[in-house]
Amino acid sequence: MALAGCGGTTHHAASQPRPQCTGSKVAAKRAHARAQLNADLARLRVAAKTMERHTEQGNDAINAALDRFMLHVAQPTLPVHERSRFIDHAAAIVSPKCYLCFQALEASRPTGAAA
Known part of the structure; x- marks a missing residue:
């Protein structure tokens, strides 16, 4: 009876980063997304100032x-x-004012090796 040898020289493919983790390769798209998110943070600051105290739902x-x-x-x-x-940054803005807003942000956090 002959047995096949174990071990051999099997090469495993190196894992590649998932495309949703690396972002767009186009610098203009990344710059636009950053500007959009910074504007959204400014809107959050203005909206947070409309609240006088901490509430459950905002x-x-x-x-x-x-x-x-x-x-x-959420866009990749x-x-x-x-x-x-x-x-x-958004969580730091809303957490003193709205409990469920903070929870929504934490729940939507992207998962990945560098998150």
Whole structure:
């Protein structure tokens, strides 16, 4: 009875980063996405100033600004780690004012090796 040898020289393919983790290769698209997210952060700051105290659900202004931000940050134009930093900035703005807004941001955080 003959047995086949084990071990051999099997080469495993190197893992490639997922395209949604690396962002767009076009610099203009990345710059536009950054400008859009910075404008969304400014809207969040203005909306947060309309609230006098901390609430569970926020108000219409902060909810609308947060919805817009979350739609833009979900786009895979920027790398995962950069989108995660934008979420950090947004969380710092809304957490003193709106508990569920903060939870929504944390739940939408992208996952990846560099997040």
